[in-house]
Amino acid sequence: xFDIALLWEARGLILQGLWNTLxxxxxxxxxxLSLGLALAALRLANPxxxxxPVACYVEICRGTPLLIxxxxxxxxxxxxxxxxDAEIAGVTGIGLYGAGYFAEIYRGGFKxxxxxxxxxxxxxxxxxxxxxxxxxxxxxxxxIVPPGTNQLIILVKESALISIISVDDLTKNATTxxxxxxxxxxxxxxxxLLYWLMIELVARGGYALEKRLADRQPRHVTQ
Amino acid sequence: xxxxxxxxxxxTAKQKAIVEAHGISKQFGDLEVLTNIDFSLAPSEVVCVIxxxxxxxxxxxxxLAFLEPYDHGSVYINGKxxxxxxxxxxxxxxxxxxxxxxxxxxxxxxxxxxxxPHRTALENVTEALRLVNGLSRxxxxxxxxxxxxxxxxxxxxxxxxxxxxxxxxxxVAIARALxxxxxxxxxxxPTSALDPELVGEVLDVMKKLAADGMTMVIVTxxxxxxxxxxxxxxxxxxxxxxxxxxxxxxxRHPKSERLQQFLNTWRERHIx
Numbered sequence: 001x002f003d004i005a006l007l008w009e010a011r012g013l014i015l016q017g018l019w020n021t022l023x024x025x026x027x028x029x030x031x032x033l034s035l036g037l038a039l040a041a042l043r044l045a046n047p048x049x050x051x052x053p054v055a056c057y058v059e060i061c062r063g064t065p066l067l068i069x070x071x072x073x074x075x076x077x078x079x080x081x082x083x084x085d086a087e088i089a090g091v092t093g094i095g096l097y098g099a100g101y102f103a104e105i106y107r108g109g110f111k112x113x114x115x116x117x118x119x120x121x122x123x124x125x126x127x128x129x130x131x132x133x134x135x136x137x138x139x140x141x142x143x144i145v146p147p148g149t150n151q152l153i154i155l156v157k158e159s160a161l162i163s164i165i166s167v168d169d170l171t172k173n174a175t176t177x178x179x180x181x182x183x184x185x186x187x188x189x190x191x192x193l194l195y196w197l198m199i200e201l202v203a204r205g206g207y208a209l210e211k212r213l214a215d216r217q218p219r220h221v222t223q
Numbered sequence: 224x225x226x227x228x229x230x231x232x233x234x235t236a237k238q239k240a241i242v243e244a245h246g247i248s249k250q251f252g253d254l255e256v257l258t259n260i261d262f263s264l265a266p267s268e269v270v271c272v273i274x275x276x277x278x279x280x281x282x283x284x285x286x287l288a289f290l291e292p293y294d295h296g297s298v299y300i301n302g303k304x305x306x307x308x309x310x311x312x313x314x315x316x317x318x319x320x321x322x323x324x325x326x327x328x329x330x331x332x333x334x335x336x337x338x339x340p341h342r343t344a345l346e347n348v349t350e351a352l353r354l355v356n357g358l359s360r361x362x363x364x365x366x367x368x369x370x371x372x373x374x375x376x377x378x379x380x381x382x383x384x385x386x387x388x389x390x391x392x393x394x395v396a397i398a399r400a401l402x403x404x405x406x407x408x409x410x411x412x413p414t415s416a417l418d419p420e421l422v423g424e425v426l427d428v429m430k431k432l433a434a435d436g437m438t439m440v441i442v443t444x445x446x447x448x449x450x451x452x453x454x455x456x457x458x459x460x461x462x463x464x465x466x467x468x469x470x471x472x473x474x475r476h477p478k479s480e481r482l483q484q485f486l487n488t489w490r491e492r493h494i495x
Contacts, residue, residue: 130354139341
């Protein structure tokens with residue numbers, strides 16, 4: 001039997017989990033987006049100096065599980081004097097991990113801007129910084145909205161792994177309810193629904209942003 | 224990368240060339256694309272560079288602008304060495320900032336326009352006025368509108384590049400370069416990417432510029448235009464300057480066999 005009343009009684013735990021998942025994902029994604037941009041921009045600005053280190057970073061992020069990174073941060077951190085709260089380890093883990101993926105997404109966006117546009121800027125005396133911020137990033141931003149949204153969705157889902165390093169997120173609190181009530185289906189279905197809701201919001205946000213960026217360049221009819 | 228090994232003497236004071244090149248060479252890997260080129264451009268002079276594709280004419284222009292660093296020789300803009308400096312007897316690359324300073328009198332127009340697609344025609348023109356010259360938005364827009372007026376596109380100011388025709392895009396690109404008040408304009412095959420019926424409007428703008436006394440170097444396949452507008456035509460082949468004369472001489476009395484061949488091929492294709 002599906003017991004809705006059980007969920008109502010456990011609402012405190014569910015809401016706490018929701019809140020934790022929300023803010024940890026938000027900060028983690030913010031870190032991933034900004035660190036990723038910094039990495040991609042460094043690589044773009046000086047490929048000779050930063051190309052290899054950034055490429056290594058990307059490969060490590062893509063080649064190792066997030067869970068291992070979380071273990072290293074949370075359980076391994078203290079042995080090198082790094083004592084992080086589980087929540088902060090979660091934010092850091094998601095951020096560092098996502099940054100590798102975002103750096104690659106940004107790179108793709110930067111690469112699809114014709115080189116000639118940058119030469120035009122150079123010939124006008126526009127500085128590399130202004131070329132980056134006024135010519136490259138605005139065009140790159142528009143190009144990466146669909147793959148970027150996709151990556152954010154993946155990060156939100158993977159955030160369930162922080163439950164394993166004892167963060168009271170949606171997944172861990174669902175498990176707590178399961179252990180207290182011996183009902184498995186209701187708590188997990190409920191949090192699955194909540195994850196889906198969050199992800200739907202991210203997806204809609206992505207579409208809205210895509211549309212907004214396209215509207216800023218209205219199509220005029222020639223002639 | 225091979226570095227310029229000898230220091231050419233700077234141009235003497237009495238030479239008033241705006242752009243001057245001594246013995247420049249350029250290699251891409253094993254391929255020598257420019258061999259020992261000398262070039263000089265006097266104020267208000269219009270020089271057209273012609274030649275078969277792969278002859279190095281675009282590379283020459285790009286080396287004169289330091290978009291491609293030349294390997295040997297020297298390029299001077301207003302008497303200042305471009306791209307390199309002498310540091311205790313050895314030639315080293317200057318900073319990008321110094322390159323920008325020396326190159327500031329040069330405006331450039333590209334074959335594929337290279338407008339910024341996320342900016343309107345007017346914004347394309349005002350961008351450098353605001354970022355480089357520090358003009359206020361209002362001043363930059365007034366200046367930008369004047370430039371668009373000059374190329375006959377004031378009424379398209381609010382349009383994004385994608386809604387402009389090729390000819391209009393190229394005219395915006397010209398206005399964008401002119402806004403920085405260059406003393407010399409480089410055109411790299413400005414009409415080669417255009418539909419035939421749009422070539423005229425761009426050449427008209429360039430003719431007007433030439434008539435107003437703008438100093439220009441134009442890499443082009445438009446022989447008719449070169450014959451009418453150029454003070455001097457340079458014919459390049461296989462990375463070298465083969466002939467350099469006023470158009471009347473060069474087109475009517477080509478000295479070298481290669482130029483004769485080139486012109487014959489062109490006539491066969493265009494006259495009948």
